[in-house]
Amino acid sequence: MDRLVFHIDVNSAFLSWEAARRVANGEPDLRLIPSVIGGDPKKRTGIVVAKSIPAKKYGITTGEPMATAVRKCPGLVSVAPDFSLYVKNSKAFKKICKEYTPSMESFSIDEVFIDMSGMKYIYPDPIKTAYEIKDRIRDELGFTVNVGVACNKVCAKMASDFEKPDKVHTLFPEEIPTKMWPLPVGDLFTCGKSSASKLLAADIKTIGDLANADISFIKMLLGEKQGEHLHKYANGIDESPVTEEVEDAKGYSAETTVEEDLDSIDKINKMLLAQADVVAARMRHDEAKCRCVSVTFRNLDFVTRSHQKKLSESTDVTEVIYDVAKKLILESWNGEPLRLIGLALTDIDREGYEQLSFVVDERKEKMKKLDNALDSLRGRFGDQSIKRASTIDVDKRVNRRHKAEMDNS
DNA sequence: CTCGGCATCCTAT
DNA sequence: CTAACGATAGGATGCCGAG
Numbered sequence: 001m002d003r004l005v006f007h008i009d010v011n012s013a014f015l016s017w018e019a020a021r022r023v024a025n026g027e028p029d030l031r032l033i034p035s036v037i038g039g040d041p042k043k044r045t046g047i048v049v050a051k052s053i054p055a056k057k058y059g060i061t062t063g064e065p066m067a068t069a070v071r072k073c074p075g076l077v078s079v080a081p082d083f084s085l086y087v088k089n090s091k092a093f094k095k096i097c098k099e100y101t102p103s104m105e106s107f108s109i110d111e112v113f114i115d116m117s118g119m120k121y122i123y124p125d126p127i128k129t130a131y132e133i134k135d136r137i138r139d140e141l142g143f144t145v146n147v148g149v150a151c152n153k154v155c156a157k158m159a160s161d162f163e164k165p166d167k168v169h170t171l172f173p174e175e176i177p178t179k180m181w182p183l184p185v186g187d188l189f190t191c192g193k194s195s196a197s198k199l200l201a202a203d204i205k206t207i208g209d210l211a212n213a214d215i216s217f218i219k220m221l222l223g224e225k226q227g228e229h230l231h232k233y234a235n236g237i238d239e240s241p242v243t244e245e246v247e248d249a250k251g252y253s254a255e256t257t258v259e260e261d262l263d264s265i266d267k268i269n270k271m272l273l274a275q276a277d278v279v280a281a282r283m284r285h286d287e288a289k290c291r292c293v294s295v296t297f298r299n300l301d302f303v304t305r306s307h308q309k310k311l312s313e314s315t316d317v318t319e320v321i322y323d324v325a326k327k328l329i330l331e332s333w334n335g336e337p338l339r340l341i342g343l344a345l346t347d348i349d350r351e352g353y354e355q356l357s358f359v360v361d362e363r364k365e366k367m368k369k370l371d372n373a374l375d376s377l378r379g380r381f382g383d384q385s386i387k388r389a390s391t392i393d394v395d396k397r398v399n400r401r402h403k404a405e406m407d408n409s
Numbered sequence: 410c411t412c413g414g415c416a417t418c419c420t421a422t
Numbered sequence: 423c424t425a426a427c428g429a430t431a432g433g434a435t436g437c438c439g440a441g
Contacts, residue, residue, distance in 0.1 A: 013422095039428080047427050062422095065427050108422045192420050225434060226419080253430060294415095302427090306416060342429090 004116040004126055005242060007148040007156035008097055008133065010089075011165035013110035014050035017089040018079055020142035034058055035077040038066045044339075045257045049081060053165070086110075092141055100133060105242045113153050115242035130168045138166065154238035155180075157189050176236040181208025188233055195222055195230065210234040248350060252283045255296060255342025262338040268297075269326055275343040276322040283345055289314035292347035293324040297333065298340035307332035314349035321345065 010016060014037040019030040034055040039046030046066035058073040070076050090109045098104050100123065103115035116126060123129040130147040138144050144166035148159030151172060158180055159171035171179055186196035188207050198221050204210050210218065211234035219227030232238065254275040262268050272295070283290060294308030307328045315321065325343055 044426085045428065049428085063427070065425095068426070111422080190420060194419060223435070250432065251430090255429065257428065292414095304417085308415065310414065340428095344430095 001117075002151045004119075005150055005153055005156045006114045006116055006126075006130060006133070007107075007150075007153065007160040008093075008112050008114065008137075009146050009148070009157075009160045010093060010110035011144045011146060012050050012052065013089075013143075014081060014086060015052055016143040017085055018082065019052075020089070021085060024142060030077065030079070033077060034060075034073045034075065035079065036060065036066075036069060037081055038069070038078050039080070040066070043259060045259070089141065089143070093137060093143075093145070096137055096140065097133065100129065103242050103244060105244060106246070113156065113242045127168065127170065134166065134168055152236070152238040153240055153242065154189055154233045155236050158187075161187070171236070173236060176211075177208065180236070181206060181211060181234075183207050185210050185234075188230060190226075190233065191230055195226060198222060207234045248348070249286060249288070250348055251344055251346040252279045252288075252290070252348075253342060253344035254279045255340060255344075257298075257340045258338075261300065262341060265330070265333075268329055268333070268338065268341060271341045272325045272329065272343055273322050275341070276318050276325055279343055279345055280316060280318040280321050283348075284316045287350070289316040289349045290321075290345035290347055291315075291349055292345070293321055293328065294344045294346065295325050295328045295332070296340070296342035296344065297329070297338045299336050300339055302339075304340070305332065308344075308346075310347065314347075 012031070015030060015035065018037060019035075023029050031052050032054065033052065034057075035052045036048045036055055037050040038048045044065075048060060048062055048064050048066060048069050051060050051062060051069075055069075055073065055076065058076075060069045060072055060076070066078065070078075086109060093110070094104070094106060094112055097112050097114055101114050101116055101119050103118070105113040105115075107113055116123065116129070119129075126149055130149050134145055134147050146160040146162075146164050146166070147168045148156040148161070149168065149170045150156040150159050155171040155176070159169040162169040162179070169179075183206060184196075185191055185199050185204055185207055186193075188210070191199070199205075199210060202217075202221055204213055210230060213231070215227070215231050218231045221227065222230060256271060256275065258271070262271065290311075291314040292308055292310050294306055296304060296306040298304040309324055309328055311324065321343075
């Protein structure tokens, strides 16, 4: 039995949400002028996160440095991101989507899949329902979405990416050759830069070329998994279910591009402590521990390296994590200046109770109490309220925006 | 030969 | 003139050494 899946995607989400707020305040509509959401163009970390359609006409692309965007369009209006606004809008948008079926998967802050297969009797006309959802979001919330209607997630996602904004598109099996196959192969979901260039080198230019190519040849080109996936996607095949449950995190990480290069072990360690503090607190909030710590760093030539270590025992103690991180950087950093430093905790352990040992490690218990005290203060006053004295001077460089702020009410 | 550990690459929003 | 450029997460892959 064929499924019925919708993919609902907010058009230029961050920019639309900022624009909708301004319009509600009687201010001009950012969507009608060349505008972007992005960082400070004077800082090297400033990139374009979202763009208006007029900005796109100047050749401005998502992800490009703010400085080049301004060069392409001197009058460009740029607005700094406001994450709390996005969380509010995201929730409102998902609430409407969820009214149509119990089976909704949050794919990102601005995208959902909904499974409408079981809704045939309540919503007998899928296209009409798709239009209704789209129009309700526009009229009630003040921003537009695209809806893709298909038999599986990949086709629904490809369909929602057709003409924008404020559109409903279908991609049913019989439409695949005409609507999807003519597209450049790089437009296929999960066909990124690397896969696209390998395929192009083999003269596979369109999704149709890929769909009709020999599967074992594609696997040879792209590797076993990626080859299999892309070949199936190109043929419109995707069995993956729409899943409501939010999966537990498999890792916690923080990385920071610094404004001033890190050229001493001291500066690096301060960053690592600030990151250990933030990332371990997030992990503890989820009642998780990690068994692996890794550091990542990037030099001025953009060469990125990483070094990791598996622990003999899982931990959630900031101090332990920081100690391992210091050791890792000591073992792997060659002294060259760095533009980025990061800390990741993986190999997550969610087994409830830790084993009681006969010998209680007093030091460990004390550190744990300190962490708990810090966590509860953070819980009450927010992440910013408490800092270790030694990290205060680097703290403003640490980006504390994280998933916990995004998810969950 | 298989497996775990590790470094790196790829992809997404 | 070029290339320049985020944070976070998950998965894949290739290599190496141990058993």
